[in-house]
Amino acid sequence: MKLRLLGTGNAAQVPVYNCDCTACQRAKAITTYRRGPCSALIECGEQRWLIDSGLTDLAERFPAGSLNGIFQTHYHADHVQGLLHLRWGKGNRLPVLGPQDNEGFADLYRHPGILDFSRQLKPGEIIELGDMQVVALPLIHSKPTLGYLFCAQGKHIAYLTDTVGLPASTITKLKQHPLDLVVLDCSFPPCSDTPRNHNDLNLALETLDHLQPQRSVLTHIGHDFDCWLMQAGNNLPEHVEIGWDNSVYDIN
């Protein structure tokens, strides 16, 4: 399995519009430090699935036939806005698998175009895609949200955002497997108060302690966390990495 992070930013992205903090200045000067809408691509054999669709240039990035479908974690704008345009394409319908959410986003359910939203996943549901198995795992967020565990050839990748902590049931399910890679929401630097809707670094590290993955990557990063990292230097535990747009994780 191969996972490519396409975007590692929070809703505001990095640089934040009209922000002059050190992280935003750096991202304006050096494009590799930019963070786009949080999303990824998972590939396994013939299977090629987008995880979240917040990038607004999906039509250019993914010519027709290059994707089997889309896993939506949830229907907040920064995770789904790219579908507003993609839906008006031609040809075969593209499956969008996501949580049970009666609202979805804007008028996407009412006017789906080429998108097929008919398959809403139950928590714990298992989807078989060629040699890959995908498990839908409930997360804790302000809208119905699913993380995904991708399993193939005895390897396991968990993609867990947006979330603040994890439900006990999800931790239990994840601990049944050796986790080769966990990609986890960490939007904020360490906070004194319990954060809302997203992990701060404290809660992210605590969650990773529960899961004990081989390798951990933080994503959905806000500019405040980038600033904190620039000041603090890299004092993260050895197995924990900061995610960057276009990083590729080859797990074989």
Place this chain on the structure above:
Amino acid sequence: MKLRLLGTGNAAQVPVYNCDCTACQRAKAITTYRRGPCSALIECGEQRWLIDSGLTDLAERFPAGSLNGIFQTHYHADHVQGLLHLRWGKGNRLPVLGPQDNEGFADLYRHPGILDFSRQLKPGEIIELGDMQVVALPLIHSKPTLGYLFCAQGKHIAYLTDTVGLPASTITKLKQHPLDLVVLDCSFPPCSDTPRNHNDLNLALETLDHLQPQRSVLTHIGHDFDCWLMQAGNNLPEHVEIGWDNSVYDIN
């Protein structure tokens, strides 16, 4: 006054995703034939206002301070989707003037960030902006929609999309002025049936006959209309032009 068309496409844009019609092939091969989300920029003295916000790279195009605000014609995705990201910026609030629409788009009213949606315009309302006067004119569409008449130094520009025909009251108001430039919705080639929500070429030309502007530009163009134009050659009346992204109209 100076009007720049930033986008001249319909919701699907040109090229349409996964379409091989002659217009879409041309737009893929030669980028000047591409059509982005329908929008424009009106400038007069110190005033610089965006008309619709469907472009998804507004943060890059318009650094903070470069816009006085935004006139929304209405709240369909292709006319407003760029605000989903722009709102999370820093600094002064950016006024978004638009029609009285309780829904708006997605969660923009609930989480406006730096955007100020407080001023909803009544049909016929007049806004004074420096030396420029702007009149809000009701249009006929599937959501509350306003066209705008921009007046300065005895010159008049009307921007009228999305609409199918025009309300009698709007025609009456527009005919009170000599119209130097009319930019008008023309999404479809000539249709045998009365079109829905948008003008076809027949209805657009009929509307322009009522208004008798000095110069007319068609916008919100779909790929079928582009195909038709490629086949038909330019048989439009002399004062009627096809709009293209980045065309500038200097009306002095």
